[in-house]
Structure formats: structure tokens, C-alpha cells
Amino acid sequence: MMYPRLSFKRPIDIQLAVFLTCLFLSCHSSHKEDSLRAEPLNVLFISIDDLNDWLTPLGGHEQVKSPNIDRLVSEGMLFNNAHSAAPLCNPSRAALMTGVAPDRSGIYYNLHHWRESEVLKDALTIPQYFMKNGYYAAGAGKIFHNKWPDPKSWNDYWPGKTRHMPRDPRPARDNRLNRTREAGHFDWAPLAVKPDSMGDMKSVNWVVDQLQKEHDKPFFLACGIYRPHLPWYVPQEFFDLYPLEELILPEVIEDDLKDLSDFAKGLAHGFGDPLDINTPDSSITGDHENILKRGVWKEAVRAYLASISFADYCLGELMKGLDNSRYKNNTVIVLWSDHGYHLGEKEHWRKETLWEEATRNLLFIRAPDITTEGSSTDWPVSLLDIYPTLVDICQLPEKKGLDGNSLIDLLKDPAMEWDRHVSTTYGYKNHAIRSRDYRFIRYRDGSEEFYDHTTDPHEWHNRIDSAKYREVIADLKESLPKINKTPVPFSQ
Numbered sequence: 001m002m003y004p005r006l007s008f009k010r011p012i013d014i015q016l017a018v019f020l021t022c023l024f025l026s027c028h029s030s031h032k033e034d035s036l037r038a039e040p041l042n043v044l045f046i047s048i049d050d051l052n053d054w055l056t057p058l059g060g061h062e063q064v065k066s067p068n069i070d071r072l073v074s075e076g077m078l079f080n081n082a083h084s085a086a087p088l089c090n091p092s093r094a095a096l097m098t099g100v101a102p103d104r105s106g107i108y109y110n111l112h113h114w115r116e117s118e119v120l121k122d123a124l125t126i127p128q129y130f131m132k133n134g135y136y137a138a139g140a141g142k143i144f145h146n147k148w149p150d151p152k153s154w155n156d157y158w159p160g161k162t163r164h165m166p167r168d169p170r171p172a173r174d175n176r177l178n179r180t181r182e183a184g185h186f187d188w189a190p191l192a193v194k195p196d197s198m199g200d201m202k203s204v205n206w207v208v209d210q211l212q213k214e215h216d217k218p219f220f221l222a223c224g225i226y227r228p229h230l231p232w233y234v235p236q237e238f239f240d241l242y243p244l245e246e247l248i249l250p251e252v253i254e255d256d257l258k259d260l261s262d263f264a265k266g267l268a269h270g271f272g273d274p275l276d277i278n279t280p281d282s283s284i285t286g287d288h289e290n291i292l293k294r295g296v297w298k299e300a301v302r303a304y305l306a307s308i309s310f311a312d313y314c315l316g317e318l319m320k321g322l323d324n325s326r327y328k329n330n331t332v333i334v335l336w337s338d339h340g341y342h343l344g345e346k347e348h349w350r351k352e353t354l355w356e357e358a359t360r361n362l363l364f365i366r367a368p369d370i371t372t373e374g375s376s377t378d379w380p381v382s383l384l385d386i387y388p389t390l391v392d393i394c395q396l397p398e399k400k401g402l403d404g405n406s407l408i409d410l411l412k413d414p415a416m417e418w419d420r421h422v423s424t425t426y427g428y429k430n431h432a433i434r435s436r437d438y439r440f441i442r443y444r445d446g447s448e449e450f451y452d453h454t455t456d457p458h459e460w461h462n463r464i465d466s467a468k469y470r471e472v473i474a475d476l477k478e479s480l481p482k483i484n485k486t487p488v489p490f491s492q
């Protein structure tokens with residue numbers, strides 16, 4: 001809630017200011033009372049891992065088939081310009097679930113146990129805060145990073161409070177066809193199984209069972225869908241949706257990296273963990289060179305699209321479960337992916353960069369009596385905004401110490417101006433700032449990039465030295481995170 005900022009010069013102004021403030025506060029409190037719900041809302045909190053913006057409603061890959069996501073996001077508010085706090089599972093999810101930005105927690109990579117951050121040690125996660133306020137919190141599948149589950153965040157969890165991820169079927173033989181650096185993980189294959197045999201569908205079915213029960217408390221139910229995270233092993237029927245010969249590759253240009261620093265080129269080529277490397281070796285070649293050598297770019301894109309369609313199938317089954325339950329009309333839906341994904345753009349695969357492909361993600365909210373069908377906004381928002389927004393939607397007491405902004409006003413009035421910058425942090429002292437129209441990046445070595453999305457949506461042309469943008473760049477720099485906490489030691 002933003003309060004009017006008043007400055008006083010004369011006693012008469014003070015009297016007027018006191019009167020106006022009282023009037024404002026009384027209007028505000030009566031408005032609050034008017035809108036208090038008789039019954040608390042339930043929350044269905046759905047994550048799709050490693051899902052980028054290749055969705056039709058986000059203007060993504062033109063061949064993607066995701067009818068269930070498309071239908072759901074037409075029923076509430078879609079954020080067209082949503083960005084993760086960090087372009088990697090653990091730091092993104094730790095930030096989202098605690099509301100604390102990576103530069104304040106010191107959690108930058110997957111190997112930090114996020115509870116070992118002194119800032120997050122006793123932080124109340126979203127489900128903990130809901131439990132504290134009378135909710136039942138449960139879930140299934142990957143919500144926290146799989147290596148660092150958080151038993152105290154849940155009343156109940158499947159497969160278990162200390163193991164959030166169900167097991168998945170694998171290809172019948174050792175299918176190391178891809179031969180990239182991490183072939184066992186960076187791999188794909190159609191599976192001769194039915195969708196219900198997949199771990200994700202088992203998570204969905206567990207959550208659907210919860211939705212069929214009578215609960216004596218309002219619930220916060222989480223469902224973490226793991227695909228399209230690697231490996232891209234999904235049932236054959238989802239590969240069949242994408243004939244290989246017709247497949248369209250992402251649009252790229254020759255020499256896209258030529259206007260970048262060696263540090264940025266090192267990130268593009270996936271040099272490993274940058275925490276141990278002061279100057280990344282830009283000569284290291286990564287996944288992309290291997291993909292090109294083997295001529296499997298189309299195969300990989302097809303497998304990612306197939307995995308999106310499988311995740312979409314899972315979401316559809318989950319929505320059927322909600323629609324057939326008594327909670328259909330009093331449940332808030334939050335649907336998010338934890339970051340974006342490169343599939344060859346900037347000679348890069350996977351996440352772990354500060355470009356649009358890696359930071360942009362899916363964020364959608366449907367809230368009874370608050371959101372409007374088919375609404376959307378192009379203003380930038382952060383996944384850090386989810387925590388305070390859910391607190392406001394469910395009318396819980398204000399939660400102090402959160403780094404995001406509540407989006408409740410924007411949900412109620414999607415046409416409103418929401419001119420805030422959001423930041424994404426990858427590793428120590430590497431940050432991107434996104435406004436509606438621009439992206440500014442600064443790396444730890446001091447090198448910088450600037451992109452104008454009004455003319456360059458692919459971020460092909462680094463305009464950091466252009467005099468035309470000097471003021472815009474100076475303004476974006478003001479939003480760079482300033483704490484830059486020393487990284488928490490890695491755990492094993």
C-alpha cells in the first residue's frame with residue numbers, strides 16, 4: 001500500500017495534512033472492511049520447471065501445443081513481462097519462496113543450501129506463513145530445489161517431506177545419444193509409457209486427491225511439475241505432436257556474441273560455475289558446438305517442445321481435478337515457471353545467463369472477485385512479487401521484510417501504470433535490470449550491455465555505448481542491487 005508523501009511548511013499545512021491523512025486512513029480502512037471476505041480463499045500454487053516463454057500467449061514458439069496452459073491463462077491475469085530473481089532453480093525458488101532477493105541472501109547457485117544463509121535461516125516461507133495464519137499447507141513434486149527440500153514448510157508432502165521429487169521412468173537402454181558434456185542429463189528420448197507412469201502425473205494425482213477431500217482449514221496446495229526440465233524423456237505421444245522435418249528453429253544471427261565482453265561470452269558458452277572463476281574462459285565451447293557438430297538442434301528443440309506439451313497435459317489433468325472439486329470457485333491459482341531457457345540463442349543452451357531467454361518466465365494469477373478474464377500487462381514484474389501478492393489476495397496480515405511488491409492493485413486494474421524496474425541476479429555481482437522497454441546488464445568484471453526491446457526484441461544489438469540511451473542507462477543503473485552479500489559456502 002502506497003501512502004501519500006506530504007511535506008509541511010506552515011502550521012496551516014500541518015492541520016490540513018492531518019485532516020487529509022485521517023480522511024485517507026478512514027477511507028482506506030472502511031474500504032478494507034468492505035472487501036473482507038467471509039470465507040478465506042484457498043491457494044493452488046503450480047510450478048512448471050525450466051519452462052521458458054515458448055507459449056502462444058507469450059508470443060513464443062509458433063509450433064508449440066499447450067492448449068491447457070493457453071486456456072487457463074485466458075481466465076485471469078497473465079504477466080507478459082515477468083522475470084525470475086535468478087535464472088537457475090535453487091536461487092530462483094529460494095527467492096520466490098522466502099521473498100528475499102539473491103543479493104540479500106547470498107544464495108546464487110544450486111549448491112548453496114538456502115537455509116544456511118543467515119538471512120534465510122529462520123525466514124518464513126510462503127507455505128509457513130500461510131500455516132501460521134491458519135492454513136493447511138501440502139504439496140507434491142518440485143517446489144523447492146530438489147536438493148534442498150524444507151520439511152518445516154509443509155503439513156504434508158508427497159513423496160515425502162525430505163524427498164519432494166517422485167521417480168521417473170527412463171528409456172529402456174542407456175540412451176546416451178546426445179554426447180554433450182553431460183550426456184546423461186542433457187539428453188532426450190520418447191518413452192513407451194502412458195502419461196500416468198510419469199513422476200509428474202503421480203504428483204498431479206496426489207494433489208487432485210487432496211482436492212477431493214473435505215478440509216477443515218483453508219489450504220495452500222502446491223504442485224511442482226518437473227518437465228520441461230532435462231532429461232527430455234516423455235511419452236512418445238508428445239514427440240509425435242512435432243514432426244521433425246517441419247520443425248522451426250529459434251531465430252538467431254551470425255556472430256551475435258561479437259559485441260559482448262569475454263565474461264559474457266564465457267557465460268554464453270556455459271563455462272561451468274562462475275563462482276570459482278574470476279575471468280571466465282570464453283574459448284571454452286559448450287553444448288551449442290556439440291549440438292551443431294552432431295546436427296541435432298532440431299531434435300533437441302523437438303524434445304523440449306514435446307516436454308512442454310507433456311507438462312501442459314499434466315496441468316490440464318490438475319485443472320480437471322480442481323474443476324470437479326468443491327473448491328473450484330474459492331481457490332486462487334498461481335502458475336509460474338522458475339526462469340527461462342535458451343535453445344541455441346546466443347550459442348547457449350539451458351538457463352544461467354542474464355539475457356531475456358533465461359530471465360523471462362511464465363507468471364499467471366487467477367483470483368476470485370479480483371482478476372478479470374483475459375487480462376494482461378506488459379509492465380515488468382518479478383517472481384519476488386508473488387509472496388506479498390498472495391498475502392494481499394488472501395487478506396493475511398502484512399508480511400515484513402519482503403523484497404517484492406504486491407501486485408494486488410495491478411490485478412484489480414490491469415490498465416494501470418506500473419513503472420518499476422525488476423532485477424535478475426546470476427552469481428555474485430552479476431545483475432540484469434528490466435524495464436518495460438529495456439534491459440541493462442552489468443557483470444562482476446564491470447562489463448555492461450544494453451538492449452532496446454522496442455526495436456530489438458531478440459537482444460542482438462548491444463547499445464551500451466550509444467549516446468542516444470545515455471539517460472535511460474543511467475536511470476536503469478540506479479536500480480542495480482546494492483547489497484551483494486558474500487556467497488554462502490557450498491554444501492554437498
Ligand SMILES: [Ca+2]
Pocket residue numbers: 049050088089229338339
Ligand atoms: Ca528450473
Ligand SMILES: [Ca+2]
Pocket residue numbers: 255256257258259260459460461462
Ligand atoms: Ca549481439
